[in-house]
Amino acid sequence: MDPLLQHIGESVDRLVTIDVLGYGVIGPLYGAARERQEPPLCLSAARALADRVGPGGCAMITTGWILPGHAPYGETDGPVGAAVLARALALGLQAKVLLVTEADLVGMVAATCRAAELQVVSPDLFRQDPGTHRPVAAVVPLASQPDRAAAETTASFRDYGPQALIAIEKSGPNGKGVYHMVGGQDVSEGVAKAGLLFAEARRLGVLTIGIGDRGNEIGFGRIHDVVQALLPYGARCRCPCGGGVADQTTVDVVIPAEVSNWGAYGIAACLAALQNDPDLLHTPEMERALIRTAVQHGGVDGMSGRARLAVDGIDIEVNAGLVALLGEIIRAQSARRPSAFSTPILRAGGDAREGAKEAPRGAGT
Numbered sequence: 001m002d003p004l005l006q007h008i009g010e011s012v013d014r015l016v017t018i019d020v021l022g023y024g025v026i027g028p029l030y031g032a033a034r035e036r037q038e039p040p041l042c043l044s045a046a047r048a049l050a051d052r053v054g055p056g057g058c059a060m061i062t063t064g065w066i067l068p069g070h071a072p073y074g075e076t077d078g079p080v081g082a083a084v085l086a087r088a089l090a091l092g093l094q095a096k097v098l099l100v101t102e103a104d105l106v107g108m109v110a111a112t113c114r115a116a117e118l119q120v121v122s123p124d125l126f127r128q129d130p131g132t133h134r135p136v137a138a139v140v141p142l143a144s145q146p147d148r149a150a151a152e153t154t155a156s157f158r159d160y161g162p163q164a165l166i167a168i169e170k171s172g173p174n175g176k177g178v179y180h181m182v183g184g185q186d187v188s189e190g191v192a193k194a195g196l197l198f199a200e201a202r203r204l205g206v207l208t209i210g211i212g213d214r215g216n217e218i219g220f221g222r223i224h225d226v227v228q229a230l231l232p233y234g235a236r237c238r239c240p241c242g243g244g245v246a247d248q249t250t251v252d253v254v255i256p257a258e259v260s261n262w263g264a265y266g267i268a269a270c271l272a273a274l275q276n277d278p279d280l281l282h283t284p285e286m287e288r289a290l291i292r293t294a295v296q297h298g299g300v301d302g303m304s305g306r307a308r309l310a311v312d313g314i315d316i317e318v319n320a321g322l323v324a325l326l327g328e329i330i331r332a333q334s335a336r337r338p339s340a341f342s343t344p345i346l347r348a349g350g351d352a353r354e355g356a357k358e359a360p361r362g363a364g365t
């Protein structure tokens, strides 16, 4: 294990799990996820994707959340992260990326992906495209009716043969198959049955990753006991099912992040570090363009439900700042140009890090 990569991965995890909103939820969720999985988590997910998704292969990303009563408008959290991760997978692994979302959000997700430099094409063209010469994506809907969603799931796995399935801020079913808002209400009727995608992926041995920020999103099955204990309606919801809002979908890697988009950025950043290609992480300028595009095409801030340039109540400029910080972390300037100020951890590495014994260079006290 390269100590510099490990070091970068730890910093990325730390940054995307800062409790900016002060809910007191992300710390315990991350702590539990870290204890039960191989940390750092974003790096683990990036490694697994690099191992399992090959050139011309397909990665499937499901995202999109419509607040009750807000159709056809969907949250900015999810689709923006999906576009960022799709871009990283297309550019870094030459993967074709199929995005699966709510029927009302197909246009918004497609527009956001285009703002992330992806060429969004029809499902037919997508199937035929080799995927190795251009960053290509397609966006398809998934039904809320269980029977239709099951048929669509079977068809998608048959037609596209995904090598990985990633959920970003996607409503997840509890143990009774019921989908809930974090506030305890049953929203199953209007929600795409993305839990079916994960059941099929597990059956076929396809890599599964879930990113969420509260615990009612797909991926939290592995730590559902912690979610149940932590959230007010975690173990007991406000609907007759009585099963609580905690998602019980088991995935290979679950990544709790303060904002779900940030977890996706964390994976993109780690992929950039793994492949030593900073371009795989988007820029602060692109972050602004992505949020603006999402909002122009029907995205709303998940906190206020308004068409604000914000994600979960966090302003566009803060999100751009977070992306700038991630970029700095993967550049790891001190480590790559070692000096006496470089961290002790890097002495464990070889090659260029021998330079760490040299005299101090540049400013810094």
Ligand SMILES: [Zn+2]
Pocket: 178, 180, 186, 237, 238, 239, 240, 241, 242, 243, 244
């Ligand atoms: Zn319920």
